[in-house]
Amino acid sequence: MDAHHPWNMIPLPDHTDLNLAEIDVFTIDGIFSTPRLDNESELGYSDHHENDLSTPVPSPVPTDTSTTKETWAETTMAPPPLNRRPKARTLRNEDWAPVKDRVLELRKDKRKRLREVKEMILTEFGFEATERQYKWKIDQWNAGKNVRRNEMKAIVRKGQIRTVAEPDKRSLTFELRGEVVPKEKIDRFMKREQVPFDAIYSPSSGAETPADGILDCWTPATRFSVGRTPTPSLSGEALATNEHSFFVHNISSSPALSSITTLATSRPFEGRSPRLLHSPLAVPSSLEPNDVRLRRQLSNLEQSFGEGSEPTLGTLLELCNFLLVHGRYSSAETTARKQLAACRSLYGDGHERTGMTLSMLGQVLMLQGHYEDALGVYQKAGVILKQTSGPKSEPYLRNRIEEGVLFRCLTRDEEALEILRRAEATAQQVFGRTHDVATYAQLRLILPLVELGQFLEVEERAKELKLFYSTVTPTSQSRRIIWDVNHSLGCVLLRTGRLKEAEEIFKSIWRDAVEISGPEHPASLSYLHNIAETLMLCGRFEEAFGKTDTCISSRISVLGLNHPDTQASMRLKDRILARQRMVSRVSHGDIVQSGDVM
Incomplete structure (x- = not known):
C-alpha cells in the first residue's frame, strides 16, 4: 500500500497531446530544471489542468542564471546549484621530475605534514599541485608512509615462516621504504585479522612480496652483513633514499676493490636542507635557480637517453656540487649514489670516473658527519684513482687532500698535516703554485697548523692566499675561500x-x-x-x-x-x-x- 504523502494528493496533468518540440529544457550550473510549457501562466497554474484548476503546480524555474542561493529557495523546490571546485591541472611525469628528489627528501622528515611539504615545494620550485595529487604520486613512487594491506600480509607471511618453521633463529626486522615497521603494528594487524601467532600464515591472496628496494628484512645481529640488499636498478626507488643505503652488488675481480660492496652508512643522515633566503616563484627561465635548472636539464636528458646514461653524468656531478655548496647534504647523497650506480654500470669498478664519483660520495658522508664511513670510501677511491690516473694526477691528489681534511675532523692532526704537505708539494711540482689543486691543498693545510700551534706559518699562508685571491675575479667560490682564510686567522687570534x-x-x-x-x-x-x-x-x-x-x-x-x-x-x-x-x-x-x- 502506498504511503500517505501530500505529494500523492496532487493530480498529474494529462500531457498525452503535448508536442515535445514546444518544451524548452535548460540548465543552471549544470543542473537540469523542470521543463517549462509555453502555455503556462505566470501565476503557476497550468491551462491543461481542466479537471482541477484550483490545484497549484510548482512554479517554473526562473531563466535568470544570476539567481542567488537565497532567492533560489523561494522560487523553486529544486536543490540549490552546486559550487564545484575548479579542476586541478593535469600533471605528467615530466612535470614531477624536477621536484621528485626534493619531495622524497622532505617526506623522510616524520615531523612534516604533507601540507608543509606542498608549501615548501611551492616556495622553492614554484610547482603547484593538490594534496590529492601529491598522495597519488608519492604512492606511485612507493614512498608512502602507510603500510598497505598487501604489504602487511607479506610481512606477516615472512615473519611467521621464520617464527614457526625456524624457531631456533631470531625473529626478523622489517624495513619498508626505508622505515622500520614496528613489531607492535604487525601484532595489531595479526590480532585484527585473527592470524594465529603459532601457525604459518597463508593468505588466499594479496600477500605478494613488494618489489626490490621497497621491503627488506634482516636479523638484527647481522644488520650490516654483506649481501643484505639486492642490486637496485637505476629506475628503482632504492637510489632515491639515503637511509641505510648500500652500493650495488657487482663485485670487481680486483682484490683491492672486492670490499666496495660492504661500505654503508652507519646511520641515516638526520638533517634537512637549510631554509632558502629568496623565493624562486615566477622567475624567468634565465634567472631560474640553479638546482631547478639542473633538475630540469637532468630530467630532459633522462627522457632522451635513459636514466643512468652517459650524457646524464655531467649534470649529476654539477647538481651534486651545487647541493654540497648550499648545505643540502641529504639530496647531495642521493645524487652522488645515483651517479655512482650509473658509473659502475657503464664503466665498472676499476674506472677513473667511478673512482671520482666515489670520492664525491666520501665528501658527502664527511660533511654529514659520518667520518668513519667517509674514510673507507676515500680509501677505496684512492685505490681506484691511483691505478687508473696515477699518483700525480689531479683526481688522485684531490681525493688525497679530502682524506687529509677528514683526518683533521678525526682530530688526527699530525697525520692530516703529513698527507696535506705531500699533496701540496706534488701539486706544486706537477701543476705549479697557482693551480687550483695546489692552492686548495695550501688552504686545507691551515687548520691542522692552527691545532698544532704553528701560528706564524698560518699567518704567512693566510696572507699569501688572500693576496692571490684578491687578484682573481670574485666568485662565490673565491668568497668562501676568503671566509675560510679569515676564519683560520680568527682561530689564531682566539688561541693567542x-x-x-x-x-x-x-x-x-x-x-x-x-x-x-x-x-x-x-x-x-x-x-x-x-x-x-x-x-x-x-x-x-x-x-x-x-x-x-x-x-x-x-x-x-x-x-x-x-x-x-x-x-x-x-x-x-x-x-x-x-x-x-x-x-x-x-x-x-x-x-x-x-x-x-x-
Whole structure:
C-alpha cells in the first residue's frame, strides 16, 4: 500500500497531446530544471489542468542564471546549484621530475605534514599541485608512509615462516621504504585479522612480496652483513633514499676493490636542507635557480637517453656540487649514489670516473658527519684513482687532500698535516703554485697548523692566499675561500688571547655568510659557534648562551642531533655553564676575603 504523502494528493496533468518540440529544457550550473510549457501562466497554474484548476503546480524555474542561493529557495523546490571546485591541472611525469628528489627528501622528515611539504615545494620550485595529487604520486613512487594491506600480509607471511618453521633463529626486522615497521603494528594487524601467532600464515591472496628496494628484512645481529640488499636498478626507488643505503652488488675481480660492496652508512643522515633566503616563484627561465635548472636539464636528458646514461653524468656531478655548496647534504647523497650506480654500470669498478664519483660520495658522508664511513670510501677511491690516473694526477691528489681534511675532523692532526704537505708539494711540482689543486691543498693545510700551534706559518699562508685571491675575479667560490682564510686567522687570534680582534673577524665572516647563504647554512653556524666561544672567553656569558642556543637548535634541525658539529655546540654550552659557575665562585670568594680584612 502506498504511503500517505501530500505529494500523492496532487493530480498529474494529462500531457498525452503535448508536442515535445514546444518544451524548452535548460540548465543552471549544470543542473537540469523542470521543463517549462509555453502555455503556462505566470501565476503557476497550468491551462491543461481542466479537471482541477484550483490545484497549484510548482512554479517554473526562473531563466535568470544570476539567481542567488537565497532567492533560489523561494522560487523553486529544486536543490540549490552546486559550487564545484575548479579542476586541478593535469600533471605528467615530466612535470614531477624536477621536484621528485626534493619531495622524497622532505617526506623522510616524520615531523612534516604533507601540507608543509606542498608549501615548501611551492616556495622553492614554484610547482603547484593538490594534496590529492601529491598522495597519488608519492604512492606511485612507493614512498608512502602507510603500510598497505598487501604489504602487511607479506610481512606477516615472512615473519611467521621464520617464527614457526625456524624457531631456533631470531625473529626478523622489517624495513619498508626505508622505515622500520614496528613489531607492535604487525601484532595489531595479526590480532585484527585473527592470524594465529603459532601457525604459518597463508593468505588466499594479496600477500605478494613488494618489489626490490621497497621491503627488506634482516636479523638484527647481522644488520650490516654483506649481501643484505639486492642490486637496485637505476629506475628503482632504492637510489632515491639515503637511509641505510648500500652500493650495488657487482663485485670487481680486483682484490683491492672486492670490499666496495660492504661500505654503508652507519646511520641515516638526520638533517634537512637549510631554509632558502629568496623565493624562486615566477622567475624567468634565465634567472631560474640553479638546482631547478639542473633538475630540469637532468630530467630532459633522462627522457632522451635513459636514466643512468652517459650524457646524464655531467649534470649529476654539477647538481651534486651545487647541493654540497648550499648545505643540502641529504639530496647531495642521493645524487652522488645515483651517479655512482650509473658509473659502475657503464664503466665498472676499476674506472677513473667511478673512482671520482666515489670520492664525491666520501665528501658527502664527511660533511654529514659520518667520518668513519667517509674514510673507507676515500680509501677505496684512492685505490681506484691511483691505478687508473696515477699518483700525480689531479683526481688522485684531490681525493688525497679530502682524506687529509677528514683526518683533521678525526682530530688526527699530525697525520692530516703529513698527507696535506705531500699533496701540496706534488701539486706544486706537477701543476705549479697557482693551480687550483695546489692552492686548495695550501688552504686545507691551515687548520691542522692552527691545532698544532704553528701560528706564524698560518699567518704567512693566510696572507699569501688572500693576496692571490684578491687578484682573481670574485666568485662565490673565491668568497668562501676568503671566509675560510679569515676564519683560520680568527682561530689564531682566539688561541693567542686577542679576543676583541677574533670577535670582530668572526662576526664579519658570519654576517657575510648569512647574507649570501642564509642563517641556517652549516658554514654560517660554524662561524656563530666561534662567536659564542669568543664571548665565553670574554666573560659575556648571557650573550654566549644566546648564540649557543641558536646554534644548537639550528644544527639539530639542519645536521641532526648526532652530527659532530651539533655535539660540539652542546659541549660548548656545558663549558659556558661551568665557566660561569667558576667565575661566580671566585667572585664570591673575593667578597668574603674583603670582609675578613675589614
